[in-house]
Amino acid sequence: MGIPVYLAIFLLFVVVAGCSGAETSGSGISQAEETETPTSQPNIVFVLTDDLDYASTQKMPQINSLLAKEGASFEEAFVSFPVCCPSRATILTGLYTHTNGVKGNNAPQGGFEKFVSEGHEENSIAVSMQEAGYQTAFFGKYLNGYPAGEPTHVPPGWDEWYGKLDGQRLYDYRINENGEEVSYGSEEKDFFTDVLSNQATDFVSRAAPEEEPFFAYVAPTAPHGPATPAERHKGEFAGEEGLRPPSFDEEDVSDKPSWVRDMNRISGKQSSNTDARHRKRLNSMLAVDEMVASLIQELEDAGELDNTFVVFTSDNGFEQGEHRIKGGKRTPYEESARVPLFVRGPGIAAGSKIERLALNTDFAPTFAGLAGIEFPADGRSLAPLLHGEDPAWRTSVLLEAFTNEEAQGEQANLPNYRAVRTETHKYVEYENGERELYDLQADPYELESLHESADPALLEDLKAKLEALKSCSEEGCREAEDAS
Secondary structure (H helix, E strand, O other), rough: OOHHHHHHHHHHHHHOOOOOOOOOOOOOEHHHHHHOOOOOEEEEEEEEOOOOOOOOOOOOOOHHHHHHHHEEEEEEEEEEOOHHHHHHHHHHHHHHHHHHHOOOOOOOHHHHHHHHOOHHHHHHHHHHHHHHEEEEEEEEEEOOOOOOOOOOOOOOOOOOEEEOOOOOOOOOEEEEEOEEEEEEOOHHHHHHHHHHHHHHHHHHHOOOOOOEEEEEEEEEOOOOOOOOHHHHHHOOOOOOOOOOOEEEOOOOOOOOOHHHHHHOOOOOHHHHHHHHHHHHHHHHHHHHHHHHHHHHHHHHHOOHHHHHEEEEEEEEEEEEEEOOOEEEEEOOHHHHHEEEEEOOOOOOOOEEEEEEOOOOOOHHHHHHHHOOOOOOOOOOOOOHHHHHOOOOOOOOEEEEEOOOOOOOOEEEEEEEEEEEEOEEEEEEEOOOOOOOEOOOOOHHHHHHHHOOOOHHHHHHHHHHHHHHHHHHHHHHHHHHHHHO
């Protein structure tokens, strides 16, 4: 199979820019490239799951065979603020939470209304993709708090809109379908993930014959609670054992901050409940697994698979007993912040694994970079990594958490924090003055915090990196992330 025309042009531009010393913008596209109009733009299908942990993804057969084995797997992919709405706001803007201002799931500090009041709807990646000539379509969960009393609201930038109303319901819900409320019932055919799959594949079938490329953003609610599975998938993982990493029900938490030390050990009943929820989450993901297969098949049938990037990820991870945390997210630990990230598309080596740090600030500039347009962002385009290049790359990312308005039970005492996560270490500062430090190479499960015994030079270096990241924006973020 020959190399796609757009990729050949892209590689030629890279060579020319490299020889001329052309500067690059935040999207990872050189200024020379930005003056050119690509003769062919690839399609992009972005699939965003809800609360999907990295480990559970390994149990999905179609996602692994059709995406991971046929494309690239990012082994070090993270979200900066591991909570639904802040993460989704970052995905749409390419901006860290401290830059975009959406600091929680609910108004006034977060949610859909905050996103709108900050002016992000008019400046989202969808608007830029539409202006670049893409057919744009959105399917599923948008932002927490949407539609805020306006059930027919269609955000700018979307040619087609299928925004889910009624929260996490998978039966008896409504969808805003291009400005019209459509109700779905409780029959098997109304199962939300299946409806979503049908709408998305229908769009691909209609958009593929057109001359313009398409950008589809597909956002199922699985495996977020209540994690209702399709009827056909109930009991599929009946024999599956729960996750038991070394950090599960951590025995010695004397090195941990007070919010962890105050937690009780996991009881036998709680352990059983955690296992049952894990199996239910897996069952709920099987319909998403089938949806991915349907999208790939539709792209192949339409003759567009070889010119389409399919990106699969999650808005955050999920704690399932690690460090005594019975369930949830928002924490600075790997289980919350690390997410699956698979990308299949033209020029990507099948079965490749990418070890570089990737962040949810990178999605918008990546889409822009693949489309050949500029998009200002705190992140950077992943395109060079996808195409097997070895560019100078970031050595750290910022993890941050602000409002804790929805936290209940054991996580109600989790303070706001800022953390720097490098390729080898994680350093956390809580607003109450407590600290954590982990050597991730020697201690990948974060069992022993070294904040009181570490080399002072290491601590000072990490503190300096964190300080530079706390209030960075755009080029300043890339410089702070790259600081050695």
